[in-house]
Amino acid sequence: MEITIRTTDHPKPKPDESKLGFGTHFTDHMFNMDYTSDLGWHNPRIEPYAPFVLDPATMVLHYGQGIFEGMKAYHAGQDGIQLFRPRDNFNRLNYSARKLCMPEIDVDLALKALKALLGVEKQWVPKAAGTSLYIRPTMIATDPFLGVRASYTYRFFIILSPVGAYYAEGFNPIKILVTREHVRAVRGGVGDTKTMGNYAASLLAGKKAAEAGYTQVLWLDGVEQKYVEEVGSMNIFFVINNELITPELSGSILPGITRNSVLQLARQWGMTVSERKLTIDEVLEAHQTGMLTEVFGSGTAAVISPVGELKYENHVLSIGDGKVGPMAQKFFDAITDIQYGRAEDALGWIEPAV
Numbered sequence: 001m002e003i004t005i006r007t008t009d010h011p012k013p014k015p016d017e018s019k020l021g022f023g024t025h026f027t028d029h030m031f032n033m034d035y036t037s038d039l040g041w042h043n044p045r046i047e048p049y050a051p052f053v054l055d056p057a058t059m060v061l062h063y064g065q066g067i068f069e070g071m072k073a074y075h076a077g078q079d080g081i082q083l084f085r086p087r088d089n090f091n092r093l094n095y096s097a098r099k100l101c102m103p104e105i106d107v108d109l110a111l112k113a114l115k116a117l118l119g120v121e122k123q124w125v126p127k128a129a130g131t132s133l134y135i136r137p138t139m140i141a142t143d144p145f146l147g148v149r150a151s152y153t154y155r156f157f158i159i160l161s162p163v164g165a166y167y168a169e170g171f172n173p174i175k176i177l178v179t180r181e182h183v184r185a186v187r188g189g190v191g192d193t194k195t196m197g198n199y200a201a202s203l204l205a206g207k208k209a210a211e212a213g214y215t216q217v218l219w220l221d222g223v224e225q226k227y228v229e230e231v232g233s234m235n236i237f238f239v240i241n242n243e244l245i246t247p248e249l250s251g252s253i254l255p256g257i258t259r260n261s262v263l264q265l266a267r268q269w270g271m272t273v274s275e276r277k278l279t280i281d282e283v284l285e286a287h288q289t290g291m292l293t294e295v296f297g298s299g300t301a302a303v304i305s306p307v308g309e310l311k312y313e314n315h316v317l318s319i320g321d322g323k324v325g326p327m328a329q330k331f332f333d334a335i336t337d338i339q340y341g342r343a344e345d346a347l348g349w350i351e352p353a354v
């Protein structure tokens, strides 16, 4: 399928790279493509970034039939602009699409569209240390219809945002509140997809955590509220007695691409690695016996986020004296070195973007 390109006559000034923040600046162009049951996906096009005009009855606005992805393009010096495991993101988008009764997208076409968009927007990939271009592919249900069923029409779009650090703390330990009052996802639900409602459902717990002085919430499983699942919008890792443990993919956890990268590296480095059920009581006990040496989150936005404090009911667990632990540092360095082209891509994770 040919992608048509229409460029803007009014390019925006580029933001100051030292003050990017996260998700507030958007580039000059976007990719759009439409789906109808008779034509399938059609009219792939790059055009000036612009608001949508939507019928107030548009189904995504009512029933939340919408999914998205999050990935990044990195400026890699002489090597140009690089993507990190983009096919995994588009495959995960298709997994989300299947679970939300939405049409899948050809991964090669999605990648071609993204590269074409990056070709137009390459000046928007920031160069300052720690910055990148965040990529947000999104699919929404567009039938103007009230009534619960899958839409017959969809829009797929990609927008780009130059970003700096996700957390105000930067690469410094964050404080996490373990909640039993709220759950993020349940067995048999859509916790393993990137569907919009999962994030809306997480807001109240996040707000309460922020009011109590915590950056994120650690979610326990939705059935027994016993097992650790994820933290905010990241996967979570614990180092207990030199074993690297992350909750197994149970169906209610998002299968993070950073999580998978950490696991692959850890196995390559010969570490003892477990994807298994982990109770919050085991974490407490490991802390009491001095065996819990590190906790960190993993995700595209922050890559690795060390956790310096966990609060669970009336227990306050201080981890690693509030400093970045050696494992968190090692994974952060190894992954970001590959992303920015400073280290060899031995695992085949890099895709040249332009």
Ligand SMILES: Cc1ncc(COP(=O)(O)O)c(C=O)c1O
Pocket (backbone or CB within 6 Å): 070, 230, 232, 233, 234, 235, 254, 255, 256, 257, 258, 259, 298, 299, 300, 301
């Ligand atoms: C709920 C949730 N868990 C985990 C992750 C981490 O996934 P990834 O490493 O693919 O960014 C994300 C972010 O995408 C997320 O939204």
